[in-house]
Amino acid sequence: MLLHIPNVLTPAQVAGFRASLDAAQWTDGRQTVGHLGAQAKRNEQLPEDSPLRRELGETILLALARHPLFFSAALPLKYLPPRFNRYTGGGTYGFHVDGAVMNLSHGEQLRSDVSCTLFLNPPDEYEGGELVISDTYGEHAVKLPAGDLVLYPSSSLHQVTPVTRGARLASFFWVQSMVRDDARRRLLFEMDTSIETLRQGNADAGAVLQLTGVYHNLLRQWAEV
Structure with missing residues (x-):
């Protein structure tokens, strides 16, 4: 199921996120993928141990807990804490499928059932950067307003097209659902x-x-x- 979830973050929250992310230190996004993924991925991410990543991620999870449409669609059991990425200067992530099992803290693992991307800046600020999701009905290009989220099956083949102007900011994370199918x-x-x-x-x-x-x-x- 591919679903647009509007207004996960308020305009004030988006503005606060933007101010923090514009001042943040970014690292090579290839550090969080394996060998094959690194060949297709060209972007920047907040470091895994970044206090800012934890702070902003907790804000997102609190917002989702209050969003009935998200709960109804995802039926969440566990989350991989939200990460944050930035695409600029032709940055892209070619077609790939997300890993099936991901590591959480304290040796716990998560089965990725639902993938989520939360857009953090308006689509008119950058060119390209569409999230393209492929399923049995073809390819669907997604580019949402700031504060809106798209969820889709983690089994889907997907990509982020090259950003040719400006910067694309987003948060992304995975959900293990109570219902895996x-x-x-x-x-x-x-x-x-x-x-x-x-x-x-x-x-x-x-x-x-x-x-x-x-x-x-x-x-x-x-x-x-």
């Missing part, structure tokens, strides 16, 4: 969205309650917690 997550998301629409439209309360029960029974059957 993307098709099942999509069904649950569509059902949850429909239930909310019916509830707001004053549909028959008994029918809404019954449908809500079906949703939770499916989640109970498919969830891994």
Whole structure:
């Protein structure tokens, strides 16, 4: 499922992020990928041990915890803490697939089910830099307003096209979902969205309650917690 999640960060939060990132020290983004990834990747990232990365990442996770659309779509169980990258001067990341298993702190691991990119500056500030996601329906180019997020299956082939003017700033991270199968997550998301629409439209309360029960029974059957 490819989904646009609007307004994850407020304009004030985006402005604060920008001020901090503009003053930050950046390192070669190839330090966080393997040999094959390093051949396709040309960007900059905040260092893994950066206090700023931790501070801004915690702000993002708090914002997501308050965003019902994100929770409904991702059904998050665990996160790999958000990272931050910058593309300038032709920087790009060729087509690749994200690693299936990632290391967290204290020896814990995360299965990457959902990939997320949070855009941190307006699209008119740079040329290129589209996140291109390939699936069975073709290629989809994504370039969102600052503060908006796109989520998509981590199994997807994707790339960031070359930035030929300005700088592209973003945060990216991965989620291990309670429901690992993307098709099942999509069904649950569509059902949850429909239930909310019916509830707001004053549909028959008994029918809404019954449908809500079906949703939770499916989640109970498919969830891994």
